[in-house]
Amino acid sequence: MEQQSVTIHGFENGHRVQSRILEERIQRAVTQGARALTVEAYGQHGIGGRLFLSRKEPVTVRITGSPGQRTGSMGFPGTKIIIEAPTSDDIGWLNAGAEIVVLGNAGNGAANAMAQGKVLVSGNIGARGMTMTKRNPKYDAPEMWVLGSVGDYFAEFMAGGTAVVCGFEPQNPDNVLGYRPCVGMVGGRIFFRGPHKGFSLADAKLEPIDDAAFAWLTDNLRTYLAAIGRPELYDTLAVRDDWQCILARSPYEKTGKKRRAMREFRAGVWDAELGRGGLIGDLDDSDRSPIGLIVNGELRRFVPVWENKKYLSPCQASCPTGIPVQQRWQLVRDGLMDEAMDLALAYTPFPATVCGYLCPNLCMQGCTRSVGNLMPLDTALLGKANAKAGRMPALPPLSGKRVAVIGGGPAGMSIAWQLRLAGHEAVIYDLGDKLGGKIAAAIPATRIPKDVLDAEIARAQEILPHIQLKEALGKDAFAQLVTDYDFTVLAVGANKPRLLPVPGKELAQPALTFLKAAKKGTATVGKRVVIIGAGNVGCDVATEAARLGAASITLIDIQTPASFGKERKDAEAVGALFKWPCFTKEITAEGVTLQSGELLPADTVILSVGDVPDLEFLDDTIATERGHVKVSDIYQTTNPKVFAIGDIVKPGLLTQAIGMGRDAAKAIIDIFAGKRPCEDTRKMIDYRRAKLEYFDPRIMEFNDLNSCASQCSSCGACRDCGLCETICPTGAISRQAKDGKEFEMVSDPAKCIGCGFCANACPCGVWSLVENAPLV
Incomplete structure (x- = not known):
């Protein structure tokens, strides 16, 4: 840089x-x-x-x-x-x-609680300088240099480092150390030059300055004077007889007591007064040899347990598709970009279209970093990178099992994709001439680059058989599919517009109809557009209306608009106005009349209050509820040969439809294998287990994959950083390689003392400290 x-x-x-x-x-x-x-x-x-x-x-x-x-x-x-x-x-x-x-005087509290570094003052300082300083022996001790004198309560509770008071032109010529210095001092040293009026003798003492100490003082004195621009003072100040040194007293000097060994205390006090074994000596003849202060093995109070991948990371748990996002970031860190892209294809046929552009990124909302007030990782970057991943996934030979999928939208393509990756044939039946559903037919081109969408649909079409229906599916045709295939999946979505029961509703155009026409280039709008319904679909309508020439766009809703994210921002960017609460009374040629009597002038009115599934082709073996198909936990309908996924079950996001497809596919695959369908029962890892102290809090945005990957804490999945192995004070933890790239971190009970350093330091939260089982 x-x-x-x-x-x-x-x-x-x-x-x-x-x-x-x-x-x-x-x-x-x-x-x-x-x-x-x-x-x-x-x-x-x-x-x-x-x-x-x-x-x-x-x-x-x-x-x-x-x-x-x-x-x-x-x-x-x-x-x-x-x-x-x-x-x-x-x-x-x-x-x-x-x-x-400081090229001048400094105020009170100079170098307060300093642990490293230097404070160089070319004048005097106020009260309570060099208080509560500390020192880590692994690093250089903190230093403070003062050319003049110091104020009251200097070095109060000083616990480390070096202070140098030169006493040159001091503010108080009779007392360069101020009133009551060194109270509570427990560490460090003070070199000073000039008269003083005493210090806390209970906490500190004068010590002679030996040759090594004076060499340190004079060497650093020259550097200090150069820093403050006073090198000419060196000869004046470098006179050994002018200097004195104060050191902190040791705890034993303060109490006047000698250190007493535990062995001596046991023999001279404990056993002498209570007898061997103490109060229960006559009841127990077990080994009473002293136990070390630091114990290991069975005597540990706590035992570390490596719980790698026992819990779901928050990003994966938040993703309806179940993509192990943290595993993808690990592959990026390892430089395995192709593998990171391939991993996404194992979970969705739309890793770029949906994950990169259309998804509201629930994984980012769940990211541990956002909970810790850090910028969440930008997983959209991963999704967009998938647009360049053109490798086709490896396909196993067909098993002979066949599944009919009715609907070629995100849900239908998702389940067909997963079934084919598992070796089973999935045939998609759809009215469209190409796959994609609403993604291809209705979502504005401004939301997703055409080349990205076309590439992913082309990749899916290459391996998924697609039969274009010439007309809507009827009861007989549906019954025949159920008979012909091992299973049938309903993934027709919700394509029937919901209408408002108000006069003039026929004058309003359904949002889905408008968006499909806009995508084909056949839609038109007037200069004034009113959109009834201010959700994300309504926002898409607004941006398309603006593109087609609308000058005034108003979205109304009966409650606070549910729109959010990019769709809301794009609508606001084109000047769309949001108005609520508004209750429509009627729609006329002049516009929309509200129950309040207000008229919202409109040349074009578009209705965006949701769509409902068309269920007329279903027979009475499949139960419905409130206009949607009822399903079990594995998305099986009341007809055991029929599954249902997507908006026909419950309205939701594209990622939720894709996730339903993957979950239903897993259930069908388990049934084909003769196993009882089961779901991933792992719980999400507790946010508190991940440690974010290692990561840069200043990052406000991510510009590339590598910077993003470096900041991932890999919650719940070991990132192989080796920190636990490095930090273990007894060297108990070691990395053991297993098959392929797999490995395991192992703690040796003969060395481990149960201190918990590994669990407290692990950024991923994969170490747990559990209470040791009691001895029997």
Whole structure:
């Protein structure tokens, strides 16, 4: 990424920019490649913090003007902040690695709770500096350098790191350490130069400065003075006899007690007073040898269990088609793009058309990242990538079993597709001259590229036999199909428009009729269009009406419109107006009259209140309810040789129709195999099991598959990251290869101490910590 320098202003158009807005601009600039930033501050807080970059890509933030509190808070390694003025309170609060240079005085709370990094002050600081600092031994200790003196309560509860108080031109020449320093100090050290008026002797002590400590001090003193622009002071400050050092007292120094071994306590106190074995010594003669403080094997309180793929990931559980989305992202991470595309074809004949363009992406809505306030993965990118996947799935030889599928829409094609992939012949009967149903005949071309749709339908037609019906199916013809085939599947959808019982309803055009005509290029509309029904179909009607020349488009509904997603946005983009609640009284040549008496002028009225199935061809062996076919859990009707799926059972999304087809196909395949049909009984994994701390919270959009795949936590399915193996303190976890690409993570009970690090660190949530079975 090309580096660049930018200036970000904290005062615009006569107004101060909010701190949050200023931080967003800084984050955006760094994300876009800026590595040298000048920030003209106007009292904004937290400037320069949380810039999560690699140490190999350092960023420098130069602050002019007057920064607010907590400048550089939660700073990250690789960030350098130079403040060309005095600064406010809590400079470097929770600093985790940034180097912060203050060319002036600093306020209260400087370096408060700092864990890494440096705060270099060229003047004095206020009260409670270097408080509650800490140190991780794996990283460099935090440092704070002050040229002058410090305020009251300095180093309060200090627990790590090094503070250097140079005492040069201090604000209080008689006391460079302020009032009551080092109270509660438990770690770290303080080099200081100049007079003081005491510190907490209960918590800290003076120690001589040995050669190694003074070498560290003078080496870093030169670097510090160069950073604040005062290198000429080195000879003045580098006089060994001028410096003193304070260290924290150990716990044993504070209490005055010596460390006592447990073996000594048992022999000298426990057994001496209670006898060997304590209170029950006379009742039990079992082995009483001491048990180690850290136990393994049968003595563990908890045992880790690798539960790989025991639970469904939220994306897969939310997808009606059941596509294992996290498995596809794993294949992308492994560089197996063809395999990722092929996997989708095992679940749907429309991986690009539906998953990439038409689906509202329920998997994204269920994504764990969205629950954790992160940007959900863009699975539409996966779907659109499938448009370039032209490989035909491998087809097994036909088994001799035959299934008739009535209806060539998404549901019918889905079940026929699954049956053929399993080796059974599925013949589709449909009135259309090509497969696809409403996808091909009614959904506007603006929603799905024609070449993508044509390619997927052509791929399906290549392997699925299709018989075009010359006329609507009658009772006799349907009965004959049931007789001729092993099973018959009803997938005719809902194609009969529902009409409103109002005067003038014949003047309104059904939405489905209009959309089909628009797709064929034969539809026309007037300048003023009123659409009764403001769902997603109504929105499709609105965008097509605008394309055909309508200037005024109004969608009305009796309740809050149910439309959402891209369809709603596209309708609003062409200027469509939504109006509710509206109750239609009548439809006339002038337009739509509401029960309120209001007239909505219209040249064209389109009715979009839903469609119902045509069930006239069914016989009395198939039960119906409220205009739809009744089915069992496996989509079997009251006639055991007939299944029903899609809108003929229940109105729903395209993905739900495809999912019904896949589930019904699985039931039929099980029956053919002589097995009892069963469904996937796995539950969805608890969102809390996945750990999102490893992923970048700043990502606001995904532009390619690889960036998307890298941010997937792979909930419930091990992503083979090796983190559990790495983090285990006893080396108990190992990866064991199995057949093919399969593997298993195994915990050795002889080494495992049941600490739970594996379960607490696993991003996928596949490790569980269960209570150990009691010894018998």
